[in-house]
Amino acid sequence: MKKSKKIFTVITLLLSALILLSSCKKKEEVEKTVVSVKGSDTMVNLSQKWAEAYMQKNLNASIQVTGGGSGTGIAALLNSTVDLANASRELKQKEYDRAKELGLSPQEFKVALDGIAVIVHPSNKIDALTVAQLRDIFTGAVTNWKQVGGSDIPIVLYGRENSSGTYEFFKEHVLGKDEQGNTRDFANSTQVLQGTAALGEAVARDDEGIGYGGVGYFAARTDVKIIQVKADDASPAIAPAADGKVNYEAIWNGDYSISRYLYCYTNGTPDEKIQDFMNFILSKEGQDLVKQMEYIPLPEK
């Protein structure tokens, strides 16, 4: 009997401690304004940086950033489970339609730019390719480096999973549409890697390889070579990065063919707490962080 009494006391104590603890936590949450952000994996580090800097300035704000991909972020925004969706592409018509069905009106904010670099093994003799050549390479129409002026070795393609923003962007901007108006697809033989880092590793180890990913990520890497891109045969070859530094001008004025805007989406007109965070992102301080994270800041107006 004595023993069971003891156990009872211990349980009661534990329970009351638990209740006390949980009530403490609740208090904290009430005081903070919470903004949840979800979306593009390309933007997750950048978004995290913004969140940290913003929270340092506004001690009672809590910004929670998660990745998962542009599609995931937009889906979450439409399900109203997040306040802000990061997207490395514009909303698709399908997604606008879905939003309309749900009675939502997503608002778009351009927050930064991203350039996609095409990378090859450092031993590759090729320095520049036209967009058309890149298209032929990635659709599998060209299968040997010799066909685009390189050594007589096969081309090995590396790409991203079909739901990533980088995949979609590269497909739209480089592969384009065929004569019948259908978007071209990557060759079957494209190896799919999880994330830009894994892709960089793979190309760095494969002298026949070619892949693509954010300029900011690859600019400083020396184990892969960044290809210069020509819009067409007559255009000059533009390097998205040189000497480990990103070529901002070329991306801003659109000289570099494979660049894109990065977006934040909100549901309707943002309320005060979200608007304040958006203002911070678009401020000079926010855009300096973009540069610091090796993305491309918006051109100053």
Add this chain to the structure above:
Amino acid sequence: MTNNSVIPEEINEEDSARIKAESSFGKRISLSVRVKEKIIEYFFALNGTVALIFIILIFIFLFKEGIQALNDIGVLDFIYYDQVQLDDSIKRLYEWYPTSSQPRFSLLPLVVGTLMTAIPATLISTFLGVGAGVYLSEIAKPKAREFLKPLIELFASIPTVVLGFLMLVVGATFFDDLFNPTNRLNAFIAALGLSFVIIPIIASMTEDALRSIPNDLRMASYGLGATKWQTISKVIIPAGFSGVSASILLGFGRAIGETMIVLMAAGNAANITMDLFLSVRTMTATIAAEMGEVSQGSDHYYALFFIGIILFTITFFLNLIAEIIINKMRKKNIF
């Protein structure tokens, strides 16, 4: 010989346990003990049922989500896609492009990819695993077995993500230098990684199956003047054949269901190929890679669940067959 010295000890222990149990049952059992006994009984029954209910629920959920794929995507669309060419001719494509402007949902490249990794992995593991099982059961001295069996089983506890990473970084580079394959990451590398997981399964189950063969068979064989090798190849393996084949089936099922290793080491290109040194994409890797970013409720989403149904069905039947074989074997050996 060594087996004989072990068996009597076991019987003695069992006997003494039974004698103790009988003596305590002989006394009057108090009511509270009986109630306690009942509560414990119900507790375990509840646990068992809950597990079963969860499996059924998972199956229902998977089926409910996956079967919706058939609303918009026909059964035939999961096999091929007829693309209309410029000259109005039709080109039949077997491709997996769920997010294309012309969505193509052929599962053929994925099924081929799964088989291209699972079959070589099972072949490698059958040789090494059955060999290891025979060694442990028939040849190894008890001390060696006591040491080696847990060691082999330890292999099975290595997280598959570690094995995948190992194959991605070390294995792929090693074989790249050795054979210079077309793709650095390919079906062969993935199969090798898979066999690390399957060898312990096959080895351990083979050993169990062979050890359950009555010792009389071995003694009779030796009595007829057979050598150890003759005994193993002509008597033990035929007698334990069903158990060994069950272990291989279970290993194959595991190879088909394994995700992390193939996701990291197979390169994930949706090639339809018989070339082991080309990159392939398995059904499991497709689900793992694409489920994260797929928009819920889209055809692509349901198609991924449909792949899940196929995987579930394959592994379910492989396990079922293996289980039936094992049960039959048990009955036979008990006589």
